[in-house]
Amino acid sequence: MTNLLRHHLFWPVAALVALLVANTVASPGFLAITVRDGHLFGAPIDILRTTAPLLLVALGMTLVIATRGIDLSVGAVVAVSGAVALSHIASSPNPDSPVTVLTAIGLALALCLVLGVWNGFLVSVLGIQPIIATLILMTAGRGVAMLITGGMITTVNSAPFKVLGSGFWLGLPVAAVLAFGVFAVVAFVVRRTALGMLLEATGINPAASRLSGVRSKTLTWTVYAAAGLFAGLAGLLISADTMAADANNAGLFIELDAILAVVIGGTALSGGKFNLSGTLVGALVIATLERTVTVVGISPLVTPLFMALVVIAVTLLQSPRMRERLTAATRRPVATTPPEPQSAARPDSTEVKAR
């Protein structure tokens, strides 16, 4: 029991299950999945689809945070990505041709990669603090997106592009398949190669890593570039969902949701040890939470407050200190004589009581 409680995924998964239960209580058919035209339909499938962009952004964010960094610019990069892709399609004479769509995707991803490289340059070469370095692009990026769209919300009709947002592949939403697929590949690469360990070493002790021959600068640079690329892909999914590029509102606050997903998943903002499976659960929790608000019928007036309360609860339960206290609580019945009341409040006094 204690081991289960101590597992790093216990609280995030518990929160996810609790949210699903709450939804099922409010709307009994919530978990039902039906097959229509060979595609799967239902609220859980919908959640997978809406999680997709957040999952991609949170994936990049996890890697950046592992190196002690943070990337605030990903929301702006999402906007740039959508703006580039849709502007290209809109200006093309043949918006339904796959070549046009593929060029648009390629252009958008290439530019987002460049933006990520720019962030990485500021952080790893110029040594600017990550929060400041990425703040630059966070503000400037939306301006760039505005320039590209000419200050208007660009809308297009392009069947091949629309597939990204609302198409299905093997019965599943294309967006979800893409995001979860990319996530799985990256997670596999990070953990099967030495990349994960080298990133963690860089995040925990950059000086020691450098002296040990780790190319910390290159690694740091790479993760920012990757974060830009993943945010670009997320931007494509978001703009394909609405078929509109909104420079001001696309991916608004997604960077904060992504940071939240990382934290809920149990990766500390101080860098070092990171946990991709936790990020996955974290992203699902956030997407489910947004869904819950409508299903349970919470007034829009108190929605932000409700979400804040849930997030506070999960992050508190996830914090090491809280977890120590909880494990102390579960062991308390074994205690014989309680020590001084003052020390009873200390988490590491549990060893005494456990005797």
Add this chain to the structure above:
Amino acid sequence: MTQQTTPPVVEMTGISVEFPPVKALDGVDLHLRPGEIHALMGENGAGKSTLIKALTGIHSPTEGTIRVDGVERRFTGPADARAHGVSTVYQEVNLCGNLTVAENIMLGAEPRRLGGLHWRAMRRQAATHLERMGLSIDPASSLGSHSLAVQQLVAICRATVGDCKVLILDEPTSSLDTDEVAHLFTVMRALRDDGVAILFVSHFLDQVYEVSDRMTVLRNGRLVGEFITADLPTHELVQHMIGRSMDVLEAAEHVVERAGRPAGTTPLLQAVGLGRKGSVQPFDLELYEGEVVGLAGLLGSGRTELARLLTGADRADAGQTRMAGKPARLRTPRAAMDLGIAYTSEDRKGEGVVDGLTVRENIVLGLQARRGWMRPLPRKQVDELVASYIEQLGIRPADPEALLRNLSGGNQQKVLLARWLATAPRLLVLDEPTRGIDVGAKAEIQKLVADLAADGMSVVFISAELEEVLRISHRIAVLRDRRKVAEIDGGGATMDQVVDLIAGGGAA
């Protein structure tokens, strides 16, 4: 066993501390009496730090009682302990370098006025405390601008603010030079004469004998006994500490075979006019295979800076280097590493170990970094490699998955050595590899260095302990004021000779 004239101010009885599954302390007693300097002795991992932390409330003992002034207590943490007169100064200076000296000293006991801080009174009070310590520094200067030694004294100064009955000094001398140590001892004796009970932890046996009145010896988490310093000969103390005879140490006395090198050999690494502004003046140095070159000099003489230029940790702005006769550029640690140069920094915590990773990950880090992230070492090979180094270097606990921050200093140092040995270097530069570690581990590391050289490796060895440098070096380069001033043959050199060179030839 000993006469109990004054009642102890601290009485710890039957203390056990567990970090499951490890029992770090097992039924240990410690008695501290007012007006006494009490040394706590033991090898790395003997439980010295754990015992101190049990007293100050950082660890909770699973068994045993702690009495302070006859009252049974369990402190909730260092702040609580300090409030009851038990202050600690840790091995690493735990102060805020960006605050002023006065702020650091008075932190937590700041004089207040009108709901704000009374800055003038703070500086005045701090000045009084500093004066008592015989320190003539400006209380308004920032702490970071002072040497480590001064910071250490400031830390002690801070600990004695308020009602201090017990002062715990954990390795206070490990980064001090001889004069600074003498100064510290004067301060300690003055505090003792004021009736303070001092618990002194040090690996320097001569210092322990010089300053302590009584000692408690621990081994492997158990109490060996309490002794009166004057009644316990050194060799008996060492036997108590390491549980084996002096032979190990004796063996280390003659670790290096002083075989001559054949004339006309190409140096493995040759530095010509290598230097860096503000760091070390241009110097020439030749390093040969199978040879240990010691760097001698005081703290700040440039010995560390020289080592950093040789290993790419800092970039030289003058001079050339040749590796095995071929021009080589040592621009980064990575470039040096690719040439077979390994460097362990003197700052083990800041620049050496990655404390959030495991022993296994720390050992393979160098080798893996060199292979690149795309070619991970096969797990089986890693496990064999790690197991063999744990065995060969005697790393404790012998658990590859243990987090490095849970290891003692000496064991962390061994892990660091293992990381570099795994890369099979041709030149190994060791900066203070034996600082702050115990006699047994020290002898093991010296032996290891000698063995590596005998196997053909070239070693540069830096240590603040001159005896150690003399003992294991074939050649010694002496540094003074950031300049290489001499190079002498290790075989014929005597202590006096080297001390003269370091001091500047009769300047003293």
